[in-house]
Amino acid sequence: MKIEQLGEIGLIERITKKFRVNTESIAVGAGEDDCAVIELARADYKYLVATTDMLQESTHLPVGISPFQIGWSAVAVNLSDIAAMGARPYAFTIAMGLPAHTETAFVDAMVEGIADCASAYDTAVVGGDITRSKELILTGTCFGFADKPVRRTGAKVGDLICVTGSVGNAALGLKILKEGLTVPQKVEETAKKALFQPVPRIPEGISLADSGLVTSMLDISDGLALALAELARSSKVGFEIYEAKVPVLSEEMRAALRDVDLRELAFFYGGDYELLFTVDADVLADEFATLQKKVGISVIGVVVPSEEGICFKTGQGKEQIKIKGYQHF
Amino acid sequence: MKIEQLGEIGLIERITKKFRVNTESIAVGAGEDDCAVIELARADYKYLVATTDMLQESTHLPVGISPFQIGWSAVAVNLSDIAAMGARPYAFTIAMGLPAHTETAFVDAMVEGIADCASAYDTAVVGGDITRSKELILTGTCFGFADKPVRRTGAKVGDLICVTGSVGNAALGLKILKEGLTVPQKVEETAKKALFQPVPRIPEGISLADSGLVTSMLDISDGLALALAELARSSKVGFEIYEAKVPVLSEEMRAALRDVDLRELAFFYGGDYELLFTVDADVLADEFATLQKKVGISVIGVVVPSEEGICFKTGQGKEQIKIKGYQHF
Numbered sequence: 001m002k003i004e005q006l007g008e009i010g011l012i013e014r015i016t017k018k019f020r021v022n023t024e025s026i027a028v029g030a031g032e033d034d035c036a037v038i039e040l041a042r043a044d045y046k047y048l049v050a051t052t053d054m055l056q057e058s059t060h061l062p063v064g065i066s067p068f069q070i071g072w073s074a075v076a077v078n079l080s081d082i083a084a085m086g087a088r089p090y091a092f093t094i095a096m097g098l099p100a101h102t103e104t105a106f107v108d109a110m111v112e113g114i115a116d117c118a119s120a121y122d123t124a125v126v127g128g129d130i131t132r133s134k135e136l137i138l139t140g141t142c143f144g145f146a147d148k149p150v151r152r153t154g155a156k157v158g159d160l161i162c163v164t165g166s167v168g169n170a171a172l173g174l175k176i177l178k179e180g181l182t183v184p185q186k187v188e189e190t191a192k193k194a195l196f197q198p199v200p201r202i203p204e205g206i207s208l209a210d211s212g213l214v215t216s217m218l219d220i221s222d223g224l225a226l227a228l229a230e231l232a233r234s235s236k237v238g239f240e241i242y243e244a245k246v247p248v249l250s251e252e253m254r255a256a257l258r259d260v261d262l263r264e265l266a267f268f269y270g271g272d273y274e275l276l277f278t279v280d281a282d283v284l285a286d287e288f289a290t291l292q293k294k295v296g297i298s299v300i301g302v303v304v305p306s307e308e309g310i311c312f313k314t315g316q317g318k319e320q321i322k323i324k325g326y327q328h329f
Numbered sequence: 330m331k332i333e334q335l336g337e338i339g340l341i342e343r344i345t346k347k348f349r350v351n352t353e354s355i356a357v358g359a360g361e362d363d364c365a366v367i368e369l370a371r372a373d374y375k376y377l378v379a380t381t382d383m384l385q386e387s388t389h390l391p392v393g394i395s396p397f398q399i400g401w402s403a404v405a406v407n408l409s410d411i412a413a414m415g416a417r418p419y420a421f422t423i424a425m426g427l428p429a430h431t432e433t434a435f436v437d438a439m440v441e442g443i444a445d446c447a448s449a450y451d452t453a454v455v456g457g458d459i460t461r462s463k464e465l466i467l468t469g470t471c472f473g474f475a476d477k478p479v480r481r482t483g484a485k486v487g488d489l490i491c492v493t494g495s496v497g498n499a500a501l502g503l504k505i506l507k508e509g510l511t512v513p514q515k516v517e518e519t520a521k522k523a524l525f526q527p528v529p530r531i532p533e534g535i536s537l538a539d540s541g542l543v544t545s546m547l548d549i550s551d552g553l554a555l556a557l558a559e560l561a562r563s564s565k566v567g568f569e570i571y572e573a574k575v576p577v578l579s580e581e582m583r584a585a586l587r588d589v590d591l592r593e594l595a596f597f598y599g600g601d602y603e604l605l606f607t608v609d610a611d612v613l614a615d616e617f618a619t620l621q622k623k624v625g626i627s628v629i630g631v632v633v634p635s636e637e638g639i640c641f642k643t644g645q646g647k648e649q650i651k652i653k654g655y656q657h658f
Contacts, residue, residue: 027376027478028478028480033414033478033480033481033482033547033563034380034410034411034413034414034481034547034548035378035379035380035410035411035413035414035416035473035478036378036379036380037376037377037378037414037475037478038376038377038378038379039375039376039377040369040374040375040376040377040474045369046368046369047356047366047367047368047369048366048367048368048369048377048472049364049365049366049367050364050365050367050420050422050455050456050470050472051363051364051365051422051456052422052423052424052456052457052458052468052470053424053458054424054425054426054458054460054462054466054468055460056426056460056461056462056463056466058462058463059460059461059462060460081363081364082363082364084363084364085362085363085364085366087364091379093379093380093381093470094381095381095382095383095468095470096383097383097385097466126379127379127380127381128381129381129382129383129468131383131384131385131388131389132385132388133383133385133387133388133466134385134387134463134464135463137383137385137426137462137466139381139383139424139458139468139470141379141381141422141424141468141470143377143379143472144364145369146366149356149357149362149364149366151357151362152362152363153362218362218363219363234362
């Protein structure tokens with residue numbers, strides 16, 4: 001059945017049923033009134049944080065992504081911004097632009113993806129909007145709470161620069177899709193999963209913020225090079241990067257690949273949702289080891305004065321890092 | 330200049346400059362970090378309310394609307410939902426989908442409209458997103474605070490049903506545009522202004538909620554008939570409407586029009602952003618008079634048991650009101 005046959009009221013009922021939450025602090029949820037209503041007394045934090053991200057079929061959705069994964073991604077990209085502040089996500093609204101000929105089964109699967117990603121990170125879908133559009137568009141808005149939001153402005157000379165998880169996975173997925181790169185099936189599956197269903201680093205962001213050791217943080221969704229440039233600009237610093245320490249893909253994946261430019265994957269593609277952050281140089285070794293155990297961190301360089309720019313530190317000296325990555329315009 | 334020549338970073342800087350706010354409680358504003366950060370201590374309310382609305386060129390934007398008015402509307406439609414809860418708006422995020430060939434002057438004027446509408450209602454634009462899209466799309470999300478949000482569920486048999494301001498103005502604008510209706514120039518200007526630049530009833534919503542007299546409330550953006558139907562469904566009641574009491578257009582406009590179906594304008598078109606609400610029947614005459622002076626209210630009927638449906642009360646008896654208005658699918 002197409003959604004135009006179902007009608008707007010039927011469609012809203014069908015969707016909001018999947019978003020019902022039993023969290024007591026959500027006084028009014030999706031589809032229940034003009035606004036969502038969230039009790040503040042239970043969220044005893046100092047700051048409210050908020051972020052919004054729009055996904056569009058023609059710009060953002062890679063070929064082969066499933067309806068479930070589209071919905072998942074609409075939540076995950078917003079959660080990644082919440083993670084980058086070290087905040088706890090709380091509530092989410094979703095505005096959907098849907099072509100009239102969209103199949104209800106497609107909407108059902110997409111809504112499932114939205115609900116699953118939100119609930120995986122303790123976030124309630126509290127409201128939204130549905131309109132008719134030429135192409136599929138999803139605008140998510142997420143809000144959360146934090147006591148000490150981690151800014152992009154706090155990196156200091158001497159700090160360690162670190163990244164969570166591994167980078168280049170989604171980039172490899174994009175290269176397979178766009179350039180027809182042939183890789184072993186298992187590698188292809190992992191790479192495409194990273195691209196199609198990103199994992200927001202919510203628990204990692206919270207642990208990093210709670211540790212009190214982190215001086216600045218952001219996500220690397222537009223690629224590592226652009227993230228470094230943004231952090232350098234915001235904190236007025238430079239970076240010396242040890243390229244060999246950058247965790248590009250898994251060891252297993254690297255072993256299975258030939259003739260792939262790992263630097264390109266790691267630095268100049270978007271789509272990975274890891275956190276890039278700096279750690280106070282005075283951190284005690286055992287404190288850092290404890291954090292590293294909890295979160296999974298690679299130290300990839302040090303913060304240097306801004307005059308030194310953003311460079312790879314090599315045996316021979318320094319090599320400037322090109323600042324390029326994903327940009328919309 | 331086209332925005333594709335300006336580039337993403339230049340575009341973001343150009344836009345966020347206009348959204349800078351000096352409100353102390355906005356710790357991190359638009360374009361400053363991964364998320365906006367809003368201090369909660371200063372917002373000493375019991376509830377956070379949130380709403381989101383997506384506007385699209387092909388679906389929502391009437392011919393002749395200016396870029397300023399597009400931006401204004403993207404904020405106003407969200408503020409209207411905040412008003413309908415009797416809440417105070419506080420912060421706003423805007424996700425923009427822009428075609429690459431959009432002129433920067435167009436974006437500037439639109440951003441001006443966003444900033445002006447937000448600031449007219451003490452709302453800070455705290456964040457957003459920009460993406461490339463096939464057609465112009467604006468998704469606004471508004472947060473506010475309330476101690477006693479007014480729901481759609483509280484109307485009781487015997488309550489008075491009321492509306493703010495006058496209805497049918499935007500509907501007349503739409504009829505002029507879509508059906509080529511010819512009217513005196515001054516009437517046309519007023520009607521188009523109502524359609525192009527809606528006034529959210531924020532102070533009215535707050536006064537109504539603060540009065541403690543209002544038992545239910547919503548906005549009439551999809552038309553009075555659909556709003557009555559929604560209120561009837563939510564509160565499990567019916568309505569008897571005195572058609573002659575419904576404030577359709579201004580007296581001056583009515584006098585200048587011939588052969589226009591006022592019932593159609595008032596009940597079956599969308600685009601007016603007045604508030605429809607019910608008032609406790611036990612209200613004292615002077616209390617109500619005080620409120621009426623402050624807000625500008627018309628009593629248009631009474632709440633009846635749900636079995637009686639939604640009817641016009643006529644001299645001869647009752648006439649069922651057709652439930653139709655603006656629907657996306």
